[in-house]
Amino acid sequence: xxxxxxxxxxxxGGAERLLATLxxxxxxxxxxxxxxxxxxxxLSTELEDAxxxxxxxxxxxxxxxxxxxxxxLEREIVDFGPDVITSHLFHADLLTALARSSAxxxxxxxxxxxxxxxxxxxxxIARAVGILSFRFDGVIPSGxxxxxxxxxxxxxxxxxxxxxxxxxxxxxxxxxxxxxxxxLSLARNHPVKGxxxxxxxxxxIADQAPQWSLRAYGPGVDDDDERMRSLVAxxxxxxxxxxxxxxxxxxxxxPAEVLQHGAALVISSKYGESSxxxxxxxxxxxxxxxSTDVGSCAHFVDDDRLLVKPDDVDDLAxxxxxxxxxxxxxRQSLSVLARxxxxxxxxxxxxxxxxxxxxxxxxxxxxxx
Numbered sequence: 001x002x003x004x005x006x007x008x009x010x011x012x013g014g015a016e017r018l019l020a021t022l023x024x025x026x027x028x029x030x031x032x033x034x035x036x037x038x039x040x041x042x043l044s045t046e047l048e049d050a051x052x053x054x055x056x057x058x059x060x061x062x063x064x065x066x067x068x069x070x071x072x073l074e075r076e077i078v079d080f081g082p083d084v085i086t087s088h089l090f091h092a093d094l095l096t097a098l099a100r101s102s103a104x105x106x107x108x109x110x111x112x113x114x115x116x117x118x119x120x121x122x123x124x125i126a127r128a129v130g131i132l133s134f135r136f137d138g139v140i141p142s143g144x145x146x147x148x149x150x151x152x153x154x155x156x157x158x159x160x161x162x163x164x165x166x167x168x169x170x171x172x173x174x175x176x177x178x179x180x181x182x183x184l185s186l187a188r189n190h191p192v193k194g195x196x197x198x199x200x201x202x203x204x205i206a207d208q209a210p211q212w213s214l215r216a217y218g219p220g221v222d223d224d225d226e227r228m229r230s231l232v233a234x235x236x237x238x239x240x241x242x243x244x245x246x247x248x249x250x251x252x253x254x255p256a257e258v259l260q261h262g263a264a265l266v267i268s269s270k271y272g273e274s275s276x277x278x279x280x281x282x283x284x285x286x287x288x289x290x291s292t293d294v295g296s297c298a299h300f301v302d303d304d305r306l307l308v309k310p311d312d313v314d315d316l317a318x319x320x321x322x323x324x325x326x327x328x329x330x331r332q333s334l335s336v337l338a339r340x341x342x343x344x345x346x347x348x349x350x351x352x353x354x355x356x357x358x359x360x361x362x363x364x365x366x367x368x369x
Contacts, residue, residue, distance in 0.1 A: 001027075001029075001030045001031075001083050001084065001356070001359065001360075001363075002030070002031045002033075002080065002081060002082045002083050002084075003026075003030060003031070003032050003033075003082060003083065003084045003085075003086060003359065004033050004034075004035060004076070004077065004080050004082035004084070004085045004086070004103070005019055005023075005032065005033070005034045005035070005051070005086055005087075005088065006034075006035045006037070006073065006085060006086070006087040006088070006092045006095065006096050007019060007034065007035075007036055007037070007087070007088045007089055007092050008036075008037050008038065008088075008089040008090075008091040008092045009036060009037065009038045009041050009061070009089075010036045010038065010039075010040055010041035010042070010043050010044045010047055010054075010056070011041035011042045011043055011219060012041075012042045012043050012188075012218075012219055012251050012252070012253055013043075013188065013219075014110065014166070014276050014277040014278065015088045015089050015108075015110045016041075016043050016047070016088075017043065017046075017255075017277055018088075018142075018166055018277050019034065019047065019050075019088060020043065020046045020047050020049075020050040021050075021167065021168060021169060021277075021348045021351075022348065022351065022352050022355065023047075023050035023051045024050045024169075024348070025167075025348040025349040025351070025352040026352045026356070027352070027353075027356055030356070031052055032051050032052055033051060033052060033053045033054070033055065033076075033080050033082075034047055034051045034053070034054045034055070035054075035055050035056075035057065035073060035076050036054065036055070036056045036057065037057050037059055037069060037073075037091060037092055037095065038056070038057070038058070038059055038060065038061060039056050039058050039059075039060075040056055042219070042251055042253060043253060045253075046253060055076055057069060057072045057073065057076075059072075066094070066095075066098070069095050070095050070098045070099050073095050073096070073099045074099050074100055074101070077099060077100075077101045077103070082101075082103045083103055083104065083359075083363060083368065084103055084104045084105075084106065084359045084362070084363070085099075085101060085103045085104070085105045085106075086105070086106045086107070086108065086355075086359070087105070087106070087107045087108075088107070088108050088110065089110060090122060090125045090126045090129055091122075091125055093107045093125075093129040094125050094128055094129055094132070096136075097129060097132040097133070097135045097136060098132070098135075104137045104138075104359065104362045104363055104366055104368070105135065105136045105137055105138075106136060106137060106138040106139070106140055106161075106358070106359070106362065107129070107133075107136050107138075107139055107140070108140045108141075108142055108164075109139060109140065109141045109142055109143075109148065109151075109152060109157070109274065110142050110274055111151070111272045111273070111274055112143060112145060112147045112148035112150075112151045112271075112272060112273070112274050112295050113147060113151055113271045113272045114126055114272065115192075115271060115272075117190075117191035117192065118192070118272075126155060127155065129155065130154075130155030130156040130157055131156065133155070133156065133157045133158045133159065134158050134159075136158075136159060137159060137362045137365070137366065138159050138160075138161045138358060138362050139152065139157045139158070139159055139160045139161060140161050140163070140164055140355070140358065141160065141161075141163040141164075141274070142163065142164065142165065142166055142274045142275050143163060143165065143273075143274035143275040143295045143296040144163045144165065144275075144296055145274070145295045145296045147294075147295060148163070148274055148295060148296070161358055164351060164354045164355060164358070165275045165296060165299075165345070165351070166274075166275045166276070166277050166280055166346075166351065167280060167345075167346045167347055167348040167350065167351030167352075168277055168280035168281040168283075168284055168342075168346050168348060169256070169281070169284065169348055170284040170342050170343060170346060170347060170348075171256065171284055171285065174284075174285055174286025174335060174336075174338075174339045175256075175259065175260040175285045175286065175287075176262075176285060176286035176287050176288075176332070176335040176338075176339075177260070177261070177263075178263075178328040178329070178331045178332045178335065179328060180261060180262060180263040181209075181211045181212045181213065181263055181324075182212070182213050182214070182215055182261055182262055182263050183202065183212065183213070183214045183215070183262070183263060183264055183266050183290075183320065184214075184215055184216075184217070184258065184259065184261075184262035184263075184264070184265050184266065184287075185198055185214065185215070185216040185217065185218070185221075185265070185266050185267075185268065186216075186217045186218060186252070186255055186258065186265070186278045187216070187217075187218045187221070187267070187268070187269070187278075188218045188219045188220060188221070189218060189219060189220025189221050189225060189227060189228060190220075191270070192269055192270055192271060192272040192273075193218070193268065193269055193270075194268035194269050194270045194292065194310070194311065195216065195221070195228065195231050195268065196231045196234065196235065197268050197270070197311055197312070197313050197316055198214070198216070198266060198268040198316065199214075199231055199232055199234075199235035199237050199246065200234075200235040200236070200237070200313045200317075201268075201313050201316035201317040201320055202214045202235075202237065202240070202246065202317075202320060203235050203236050203237040203240060204313065204314075204317035205317050205320050205321045205324065206237075206240055206245065208321060208324075209320075209321065209324040212245075212263075212324055213244070213245045213246070213247065214240075214245065214246050214247070214266075215246075215247040215249055215261075215262075216246070216247065216248055216249060217249045217250065217251065217252045217255075217258055218250075218251060219250075219251045220251075221248050221249070221250060221251075222248045222249070222250040223241075223248050225248070228248055232246065232248075255278060255281050256281065256284075256285060259281060259282055259285040259287050260285065262282075262285075262287050263287075263288075263323075263331065264287060264288045264289065264290050264306075264323055264331075265278065265279070265282040265287050265288070265289045265290070266289075266290045266291070266316075266320070267279060267289060267290070267291035267292060267294075267297055267300070268291075268292060268316060269291075269292055269294050269295075269297070269310070270292070270294070270310050270311040271294060271310060271311075272294070272295070273294045273295040273296075273297055274295045274296060275295060275296040275297070275299070276295075276297065279291070279297060279299070279300035280300075280342065280345075280346040282300065282338065283300060283338040283339065283341050283342035283345075283346060284339070284342040284346060285339075286335040286336070286338055286339040286342075287335065287338065288302065288303075288306070288323075288331060288334040288335060288337075288338055289301055289302075289306070289338065290306040290308070290316075290319050290320065290323060291306070291307060291308070292307075292308050292309065292310040292311075292312075292316070293307050293308065293309060293310065294310050299341075299345075300338075302334050302337040302338055302341070303334060305319060305322050306319050306322065306323060307319075
């Protein structure tokens with residue numbers, strides 16, 4: 001089978017990292033190519049190591065040259081001759097839907113809600129993809145939540161297949177250290193990720209938990225970013241930043257290394273999340289998760305006290321304080337639960353097989369060998 005993956009960019013993000021994971025775990029008898037609508041990005045090295053070939057169309061994120069992008073993608077399709085074209089993220093979905101090809105086409109839904117905080121163009125493209133979804137042979141949700149189902153219905157998506165939840169590389173052994181006192185956040189700088197709530201909640205408990213710190217990683221999550229500095233100030237946490245108890249650590253392409261030093265992963269997203277890859281990665285490392293109840297994130301939480309209402313500073317502060325009061329033995333028990341779940345649910349080879357089985361089924365439905 002020849003599979004052409006299409007994605008909007010090659011920067012660090014859950015969808016992009018999922019593609020690298022899938023490619024590393026895919027059936028060796030197949031041929032995989034990745035087409036990136038934009039140019040090389042922060043995850044390019046990992047993607048290029050995972051796929052047989054990666055081709056960049058080279059368009060900027062602000063380009064409105066839809067016709068040119070579609071024609072460039074069509075040239076890639078002719079050159080590669082895929083049996084299946086599978087797109088990820090709405091901009092890539094739009095081009096894939098419009099491109100002429102006799103190949104089976106699928107798209108994976110990586111978000112379950114958009115709001116006014118998202119770029120107007122992204123919202124418009126999402127609506128267009130919904131209208132054009134008849135041009136796909138299958139729409140694959142990456143989450144199994146009711147909110148994902150509602151969003152798919154709102155967009156008018158057709159030919160919806162059973163969901164395939166994200167998987168992640170599971171290390172040979174858990175790396176969790178129960179003596180750690182560092183909360184971790186791995187999320188890009190975007191209102192959906194709830195950094196304002198995260199900083200305010202940590203500031204709320206900082207005096208009661210003086211040994212604890214918060215380290216936030218992600219594209220745009222650094223000291224030089226004006227929005228991040230403003231969110232810290234609004235949370236009344238400038239002194240915590242100056243003291244190093246809140247650290248804005250920037251992007252990382254090595255989440256497994258980062259997770260080794262974490263007491264818990266905090267997912268503070270307000271909306272939109274489906275099944276974030278970092279939740280599965282944390283489970284593989286044996287790192288417990290504190291999360292808002294968004295999308296399928298509840299699957300990552302092994303203690304109901306650590307599942308919180310979205311966009312609620314009080315509730316997140318309550319969960320953070322609850323976690324700081326646990327003994328090392330209690331945190332270790334949560335680690336064992338997380339690791340056991342990872343081994344049972346998040347094997348990337350199993351996730352890759354589910355995608356491949358879906359593609360084989362669609363090929364059969366189309367009467368193609």
